[in-house]
Amino acid sequence: MAGxxxxxxxxxxxxxxxxxxxxxxxxxxxxxxxxxxxLSSRPRNTTWYLQHLLLFxxxxxxxxxxxxxxxxxxxxxxxxxxxxxxxxxTLSLFISKLSPRDRLVRSVAFFAGHFVVLSISEPLGExxxxxxxxxxxxxxxxxxxxxxxLLFLFVFFLRxxxxxxxxSVSGHTQFVLLLCVVCSMIVLSQVLFxxxxxxxxxxxxxxxxxxYNQAISLFLFIIELLTYYLYYSVxxxxxxxxxxxxxxxxxxxxxxxxQANRVNYEDLRMLRHELKNHxxxxxxxxxxxxxxxxxxxxxxxxxxxxxRLQSFDCGNYMVDVVINHAVxxxxxxxxxxxxxxxxxxxxxxxxxxxxxxxxxLLDNAMEAARQSxxxxxxxxxxxxxxxxxxxxxxxxxxxxxxxxxxxxxxxxTKQQQYHLHGFGTKVIKRIAxxxxxxxxxxxxxxxxxxxxxxxxxxxxxxSVS
Numbered sequence: 257m258a259g260x261x262x263x264x265x266x267x268x269x270x271x272x273x274x275x276x277x278x279x280x281x282x283x284x285x286x287x288x289x290x291x292x293x294x295l296s297s298r299p300r301n302t303t304w305y306l307q308h309l310l311l312f313x314x315x316x317x318x319x320x321x322x323x324x325x326x327x328x329x330x331x332x333x334x335x336x337x338x339x340x341x342x343x344x345x346t347l348s349l350f351i352s353k354l355s356p357r358d359r360l361v362r363s364v365a366f367f368a369g370h371f372v373v374l375s376i377s378e379p380l381g382e383x384x385x386x387x388x389x390x391x392x393x394x395x396x397x398x399x400x401x402x403x404x405x406l407l408f409l410f411v412f413f414l415r416x417x418x419x420x421x422x423x424s425v426s427g428h429t430q431f432v433l434l435l436c437v438v439c440s441m442i443v444l445s446q447v448l449f450x451x452x453x454x455x456x457x458x459x460x461x462x463x464x465x466x467x468y469n470q471a472i473s474l475f476l477f478i479i480e481l482l483t484y485y486l487y488y489s490v491x492x493x494x495x496x497x498x499x500x501x502x503x504x505x506x507x508x509x510x511x512x513x514x515q516a517n518r519v520n521y522e523d524l525r526m527l528r529h530e531l532k533n534h535x536x537x538x539x540x541x542x543x544x545x546x547x548x549x550x551x552x553x554x555x556x557x558x559x560x561x562x563x564r565l566q567s568f569d570c571g572n573y574m575v576d577v578v579i580n581h582a583v584x585x586x587x588x589x590x591x592x593x594x595x596x597x598x599x600x601x602x603x604x605x606x607x608x609x610x611x612x613x614x615x616x617l618l619d620n621a622m623e624a625a626r627q628s629x630x631x632x633x634x635x636x637x638x639x640x641x642x643x644x645x646x647x648x649x650x651x652x653x654x655x656x657x658x659x660x661x662x663x664x665x666x667x668x669t670k671q672q673q674y675h676l677h678g679f680g681t682k683v684i685k686r687i688a689x690x691x692x693x694x695x696x697x698x699x700x701x702x703x704x705x706x707x708x709x710x711x712x713x714x715x716x717x718x719s720v721s
Contacts, residue, residue, distance in 0.1 A: 279400035368439035
């Protein structure tokens with residue numbers, strides 16, 4: 257170690273005198289860059305890249321400052337690992353925006369993997385140099401090139417197979433603990449190798465220490481990758497099963513809603529049919545001068561019942577059922593629903609699919625309109641046949657204070673029954689795909705727009721507006 261101020265000795269030895277050779281700087285840069293990429297979210301725009309470039313510079317300065325401060329107390333292998341651990345903990349706690357679980361799993365996996373990546377790569381240059389030292393001078397670069405490649409491939413693997421949100425998946429904690437156990441075995445094995453390598457008789461460990469260490473490191477690295485992938489696979493499959501169950505539950509709820517709407521619609525039609533009997537009875541009381549009875553009869557009528565007479569009729573039974581239900585529900589929420597619908601009397605779709613599709617579209621639109629803060633929130637729905645397709649467009653007011661990209665993530669704002677929400681759009685997409693159609697989400701003129709197109713074979717011109 258060079259003399260002088262202890263914290264400056266590190267920079268003198270490693271940057272000026274280059275005691276670790278030419279591989280020190282590229283491997284150090286690659287390691288810190290890998291850590292920054294590991295703990296960052298997915299790239300979004302140019303600003304994201306500029307921010308993370310600045311984060312890399314700050315992380316590099318922080319890491320080297322910490323390493324310089326520790327240099328008088330540790331050296332070589334342990335100095336690098338302690339500094340890396342401090343960097344990982346600092347970025348995980350104060351910088352990273354990932355979920356706590358992702359920060360823990362990625363950091364633990366990377367820290368353990370960093371041990372074996374170096375152990376696997378270090379002997380390669382020596383192997384090549386031993387083949388022909390005069391003609392293989394470039395072999396001194398092989399080690400750090402291999403380290404850099406392995407590090408970034410490892411980070412890509414950890415990011416690519418990072419499980420989705422598993423808060424609602426039971427049992428995932430056991431897999432986190434399993435991964436931590438495997439990673440701890442890797443760290444302990446490498447620390448043990450380093451301690452034994454410093455003994456006066458390293459030959460007691462193996463005939464060729466580096467070859468033995470390289471084989472063990474490669475084996476442990478494969479075990480770590482398999483454990484991490486197992487962790488990813490189990491959680492992913494569990495979430496897929498849970499999502500399928502939730503979609504089925506939602507579809508069952510839509511079926512119940514469909515049956516209830518059907519009964520309500522039949523009651524409404526009966527009420528309209530019996531209106532003439534009501535008028536006849538009122539007229540008879542007036543003619544007989546029985547005004548007290550007339551007053552009592554009128555008082556017994558509820559405004560809510562009369563409001564049900566304000567029904568929508570486009571000529572298609574199932575569409576009428578859903579639209580009338582939505583209009584009545586929206587009226588109670590202070591939302592205006594404006595339908596513009598021209599459809600054939602019969603549609604080549606299952607009634608349950610039409611009910612589920614329109615109900616989810618209107619439910620999502622009314623929720624967004626209610627949360628928008630608009631003085632007079634409104635939802636517009638238009639359904640029109642065109643050529644061989646049925647076009648459905650639903651628009652609604654939205655909260656203009658929310659950034660555009662966040663609005664298009666389609667995240668629900670509902671607080672109850674969390675496990676069932678967020679699947680409405682999946683149901684919409686599934687029904688559209690079933691009928692060879694498509695779904696598009698957009699924002700036009702400060703309104704959220706959903707366009708659904710369904711295949712409409714043998715469309716007829718017979719329709720009622």
